[in-house]
Amino acid sequence: MALKRMDNVGIVVEDLEATIDFFLELGLELEGRATIEGEWAGRVTGLGDQHVEVAMMRTPDGHSRLELSRFLRPAVIADHRNAPVNALGYLRAMFTVDNVDDTLERLGTRGAELVGEVVQYKDVYRLCYIRGPGGLLIGLAQELG
Structure with a gap:
């Protein structure tokens, strides 16, 4: 089976509203918002009991998306926002x-x-x-x- 596409890149944020406004100003479009919680969601992520606010942002060409997530539960456990551009991982x-x-x-x-x-x-x-x-x-x- 062949890969079909990359759906989105996820970014965990502290201030969902400010981040949405920032990406709107950049030129992305707000595709939708949702609250994700429940037993099924925790099984997917491995986080157990979770409650997350999500906003999906789409590029004008419709081919790329950013999924912005603000975790209400559980608390965020790591912060790499000040990492330099040569840090390991998604940057x-x-x-x-x-x-x-x-x-x-x-x-x-x-x-x-x-x-x-x-x-x-x-x-x-x-x-x-x-x-x-x-x-x-x-x-x-x-x-x-």
Whole structure:
């Protein structure tokens, strides 16, 4: 059997509303929200009794999704938001945007901070990393030419 697709990337967040607003400003669309709890959910995740608020965000092309989760129960047990970009494990999402400078300006009103600097890779991309709500690491890429 062949792989069909990747459905989404999950991100656990502290402030669901602020994170939704941030990704809306970036250009993602809110596909839906739900509260997940119950015995079945705990069996899937291995967390037992859980209560989670979830928001599904979709890219404008409809091909990619972020699942934002705020755990009410059980409490979050680890925090890697301040890890450098060479830390092991899932670290960041990268988005292609029309204009990096405009995107930085708009996301700055939502608390985004530039990690290093905006750089140009040959005549192909302008790239940067930013920290969004709760320290989420996000990459931005602007195609050139």
